[in-house]
Structures are given as C-alpha cells and as structure tokens.
Amino acid sequence: MEDEQFIFCLESVPDVETDHDTEVVKALEKIALQHDIASIYKTCDTIEGLEESLNTLLYDDHNFKDYEIIYLVMPGGPNNIQINNYFYSIEEIAELFEGKMKGKVIHFANKKILELSDEESQYFLDITGARAISGYGRHVKEIPSYRTLDIAFFSIFQDHHDLKEAVEELFQKHYDLAKTLDFRLYY
Template sequence: MVLPWLEQMALHYNITNVYQAFEDIEDFETCLHILLREDKNYKAYNLLYFVVPGANNQIEINNYFYSFEEVAELFEGKLQDKIVHFANTFALDIDEEDAQYFLDITGALGLSGYGFKAPVLSTALDGFYFNLCQTYHDPVALVENLFEQKYTLCKALDFRFYY
C-alpha cells in the first residue's frame, strides 16, 4: 500500500524516494547502513519517512518492540539536517525531553508524526507535508505553512513536530 503511494509522490511532486521493507532489527540496521553509506543521493534527502507500527514510544518490528532511545542510537549523528517523520501507524506521543534526546543524539533537524493512530493512513497530509518540506527548510516556517493550509487535517490527525 505504501509503495504505490510513494510512486505517486514521485510523479506528482517530483519527490525522490527510496522504499525499503525490513523483517527484523538486523534488516533495519542493514537498510540504514546501505542508505547512509552507499546511496550517493542521501545528502540530498531532507526527510526520512517511517511507516512502522508501534505503541508507547516503541516501534514494532516483527513482534519485537524497540524503544525510541534505541532507534535514536541506531541513527547516532547520522541525520544532520534531516526530518524524521512517522506515519500514523505509530503514535508519536513523547514528551519534550525525549524528543530533544532524539534530536540531540541523531542530529536531526526535526521529528514529526501524529499523536495517535488513526483508522486511515495519514498519506493525505503526509503528501502535502512532504511537498512543503521541499520548499521550507526552516522548521517554524514549514509547520506554520502546514497548519495554515491544512489546519483541520493537522488537528484531526494530531500532527506533532519537534525541533
């Protein structure tokens, strides 16, 4: 379901994307290594999008839960000037301290997602958001424009952005 949507994003918004599914944490780490070390376009990517299940600030991979801190440590220092965005399959319900820890450890520019899971995927807002990410590199301007243009959808999905 995600791959056809990403293809549409590439066609309609000229958004380059790399799709990778993984079965376990080892596959996840391997995919990250390939992305970070072998993808010559990695520096041009300004957003990493994760469609993973999870709850209680833990992502779920193959019925095993990994804490948000563990995820941050996997990316330690490797996300300079990137935004990490989670689809609403994972509730990004963290406090400011945990968000700041993630940003400090990874070097990410921002962390975004939704405060709760919803029965419908967040792709409607995600696509618009990704398009804005290509235009606005300042996190404040990005979020202000997103809320100005899609306020009702942002509130309905409980959009969150930490920077």
C-alpha cells in the same frame, strides 16, 4: 535540479521475502508524479534489517546528503516502534541512528503514535543529530497519513525547507486533518 530533495522510506513488513506493493509505495509514486519528489523505498522485518538498510543508505548511496526526510512507516506506541512482534524504544532507535542523521527530518507515518516528552525528543535529536522528528499523536486507521497529510507535508517542506514555515502552511491548508491526526513536530 540542484535543490532536488529525496525521501528515504523504510516500511516495516511481516516478511521482506514476500513481494510488497503496499499502499505506501503507491503514495510515494503519487508524490513523485504530482510533486516531483523522488524517493527510495525499502522494507524491513527485523531491527537488523532496519539497521542494514540505513547503513546501505549512509555508506553506499552517494546522494545521501540529498535525503532530507527519513520516512518511517511502522506501527508502535507513543515511545516505541514495532517490527514484527518486537518493540523498540525511541531511545534504542536513537542509539541505532547515533550521529547518522545530521540535518535530517525523521518523519513517522500515523501507524505509530508519536508522543515524546521534552527529554525524550531532545535525547533523540542530540544522539541522532537529526534536525527534527515529526509524526502524529493519533492513529486513525480510516485516515492513513501516507495517503493524505504526509504527501502534503513533504510537498510543502520541499518548497519551504524552513520547518516552522512548512508546519504553519500545513496547518493553514489542512487544518482539520492536521488537527484530527494531531500532527507533531519536535525540533
């Protein structure tokens, strides 16, 4: 299918050597079965592992242009991610992705709070070349976004490709959940 889009998911785990059949994998399988959206799933336990996975995707996967969403499932605070016990600022992540995310939507699951100033979000977008960065202002442990709202967002985005329309429809169809998790889009 010519318009088929893909999701590249990178999840932070304690040890990549351990087999991981996480809830995120099950959610990606659900997305594939119910919404016909294919994905690649990788894990990382270090910042070097994150960078290696991205470089493999960029330079070895000839379908990289078809990956519109880079889906990061990592804990963290408003302006950082955590991989194992190390924290990396959004600026450090931007520099790691420098110029590599042209036209991509970087989406964070709600394991990490996404709260960026206008300057931080613009810096991230300018440095990475990403089309947008999205995520949630609230981490509600009982409502993991990968089971609910992420699936809806990816499905709606697959149909629209216009970010504003996709977000409007997401709020129309899932207002209470989007409000509870505080869905955010910076573009």
